[in-house]
Amino acid sequence: MAILLTTAGPAVAPTYGEDAADLILEHGVFHPVATPQPVTGSLAVRDGVIVYLGADAGAAAFAGPDTERVELAGRAVTPGLIDAHSHLLGLGTALQQVDLVGTESYAEVVRRSAEAAAELPAGAWVQGRGWDQNDWTEKDFPRHGPLSAAVPDHPVWLSRVDGHAALLNQRAMDELGLGAATPDPPGGRFLRDADGRPTGVLVDNAMDVVRGKIPPPSAELRAQRLRLAAEHCLARGLTTVTDMGVSAVGLAAYDALAAAGELPIRAALFLTDDDALLAHWFAAGPRIDPTGRLTVRGVKLYADGALGSRGAALVEPYSDDAGNLGLLVTSEDHMREVAEGARQAGFQVGVHAIGDRGNLVALDALQAALPAPPAGAELRWRIEHAQVMRLDDVQRMARLGLIASMQPTHATSDMPWAGDRVGARRLGGAYAWRKVLDAGGRLALGSDFPVERAAPVLGLYAAVTRQDLDGQPPGGWLPGERLSRAEALRGFTLDAAYSLFLDSLVGSLEVGKRADLVVWDRDPMQVPAADVPSLQADLTLVDGKVVHRRRSTP
Ligand SMILES: [Zn+2]
Numbered sequence: 001m002a003i004l005l006t007t008a009g010p011a012v013a014p015t016y017g018e019d020a021a022d023l024i025l026e027h028g029v030f031h032p033v034a035t036p037q038p039v040t041g042s043l044a045v046r047d048g049v050i051v052y053l054g055a056d057a058g059a060a061a062f063a064g065p066d067t068e069r070v071e072l073a074g075r076a077v078t079p080g081l082i083d084a085h086s087h088l089l090g091l092g093t094a095l096q097q098v099d100l101v102g103t104e105s106y107a108e109v110v111r112r113s114a115e116a117a118a119e120l121p122a123g124a125w126v127q128g129r130g131w132d133q134n135d136w137t138e139k140d141f142p143r144h145g146p147l148s149a150a151v152p153d154h155p156v157w158l159s160r161v162d163g164h165a166a167l168l169n170q171r172a173m174d175e176l177g178l179g180a181a182t183p184d185p186p187g188g189r190f191l192r193d194a195d196g197r198p199t200g201v202l203v204d205n206a207m208d209v210v211r212g213k214i215p216p217p218s219a220e221l222r223a224q225r226l227r228l229a230a231e232h233c234l235a236r237g238l239t240t241v242t243d244m245g246v247s248a249v250g251l252a253a254y255d256a257l258a259a260a261g262e263l264p265i266r267a268a269l270f271l272t273d274d275d276a277l278l279a280h281w282f283a284a285g286p287r288i289d290p291t292g293r294l295t296v297r298g299v300k301l302y303a304d305g306a307l308g309s310r311g312a313a314l315v316e317p318y319s320d321d322a323g324n325l326g327l328l329v330t331s332e333d334h335m336r337e338v339a340e341g342a343r344q345a346g347f348q349v350g351v352h353a354i355g356d357r358g359n360l361v362a363l364d365a366l367q368a369a370l371p372a373p374p375a376g377a378e379l380r381w382r383i384e385h386a387q388v389m390r391l392d393d394v395q396r397m398a399r400l401g402l403i404a405s406m407q408p409t410h411a412t413s414d415m416p417w418a419g420d421r422v423g424a425r426r427l428g429g430a431y432a433w434r435k436v437l438d439a440g441g442r443l444a445l446g447s448d449f450p451v452e453r454a455a456p457v458l459g460l461y462a463a464v465t466r467q468d469l470d471g472q473p474p475g476g477w478l479p480g481e482r483l484s485r486a487e488a489l490r491g492f493t494l495d496a497a498y499s500l501f502l503d504s505l506v507g508s509l510e511v512g513k514r515a516d517l518v519v520w521d522r523d524p525m526q527v528p529a530a531d532v533p534s535l536q537a538d539l540t541l542v543d544g545k546v547v548h549r550r551r552s553t554p
Contacts, residue, residue, distance in 0.1 A: 020064020028072030076523035080239025080516035082496035085446035092225025098128025144200025222253035270298035304358030312355030319423035335365035377401020398441030444499030445491035
């Protein structure tokens with residue numbers, strides 16, 4: 001069985017001088033990642049590929065009459081950042097949700113909903129969350145009238161901040177068949193006016209009449225969400241993103257966008273664990289685009305749940321919930337069988353594993369399906385999150401060549417309560433990036449957006465400080481696990497690319513690689529750590545094309 005182990009390298013060997021470059025970035029400081037020392041000078045791009053990186057003088061040979069030249073004036077350039085574990089379509093969906101947290105009046109809720117509706121095709125559902133009438137001068141529950149008048153052509157569903165009530169407009173009530181004759185369900189209530197007509201507010205179980213009845217988004221809406229999410233990422237310096245767990249309908253949206261040439265970002269997709277979907281793809285084989293714009297060669301599995309809700313599977317009970325061991329959500333046999341199928345069909349496997357038992361079982365399953373190292377390592381299988389591990393298993397993960405796909409901002413989000421869940425001893429193997437590297441393992445970094453924000457500078461900051469944005473705790477949480485600036489950048493570039501089989505194309509600034517890069521307003525490798533979260537991407541390039549330009553930048 002032939003397995004494609006790497007994506008194709010550059011199709012043409014770089015030539016010097018004979019053909020002019022399309023673009024030269026000059027007078028900059030380039031962080032190549034592939035080599036430790038920065039390069040002061042210029043970078044030239046032809047046909048989307050880096051053809052020169054070196055002193056400014058050497059770039060002159062690449063300048064022709066049509067070459068665009070960008071003056072960097074000493075600004076820093078890194079490879080485009082890569083999020084090794086994210087959910088691009090999920091981000092698009094989240095970005096389209098109307099955020100109503102902190103609204104100070106019903107009028108503001110109506111205004112924001114109308115603005116969101118204006119961005120959507122007529123008939124598409126407007127969904128929002130976060131209103132709280134206790135924050136308004138008028139503290140009664142709202143009535144649908146003003147909302148229905150402002151948004152007549154889209155059904156609207158707005159959850160209250162606590163998720164226990166929601167407001168609908170008239171169009172939504174019409175589509176759901178809600179009227180004066182609709183009885184209250186057990187455990188729920190439709191608020192009504194003096195004539196018994198629903199006011200639009202649904203309480204508790206009455207919300208079930210809506211759930212499951214909102215039709216799935218149209219292909220057009222999905223494509224719009226992908227574009228929205230891609231633009232959001234590009235503006236923050238991400239040039240490659242992942243979608244960890246894509247269904248058939250999600251794939252269709254990516255396909256349509258890519259076929260139309262409208263996918264502005266590089267995307268690597270992992271298939272969701274669905275029998276029919278996997279049977280189809282395992283028969284067809286991975287999708288490996290020679291330019292690496294859209295890749296489908298991974299399968300996402302789940303070993304267990306999450307730590308916050310005590311669904312992560314632990315070897316010993318939760319420290320703050322005696323007797324609770326969490327849950328395995330997939331059997332070891334199933335994980336092993338899917339992994340074997342993936343191996344035969346040339347796919348990667350990424351297993352979500354949070355608790356130490358989740359990780360233990362995931363490692364057992366993958367180990368059983370892997371050929372012995374080093375052949376096993378070449379499959380580039382991954383453990384997603386690798387969040388709380390027994391120290392033996394950190395070693396085993398590295399020995400098997402499994403990639404630890406970890407999210408620095410998870411550590412800083414979870415640090416206020418993670419110790420309560422697992423206790424001091426198990427914290428030794430929690431969010432243990434340094435131990436992964438020390439064991440000889442490889443770290444691919446990401447954010448899990450939209451669970452965390454799609455801003456890689458926040459990941460870089462968390463990785464090097466283990467602090468929240470207020471600089472707490474002093475010195476960092478479990479500070480022995482902090483990464484150096486260079487290690488963090490490598491995790492968000494070259495090693496993330498490796499974890500997606502994209503390292504021959506992107507992830508570093510090298511002649512022959514595709515020109516995915518970011519020009520920063522300040523140098524990410526030089527600014528004080530506290531300034532890393534406020535770094536701005538002035539310019540973002542994918543395949544040598546400017547796909548984001550910050551307003552008021554040259
Ligand atoms: Zn995820």
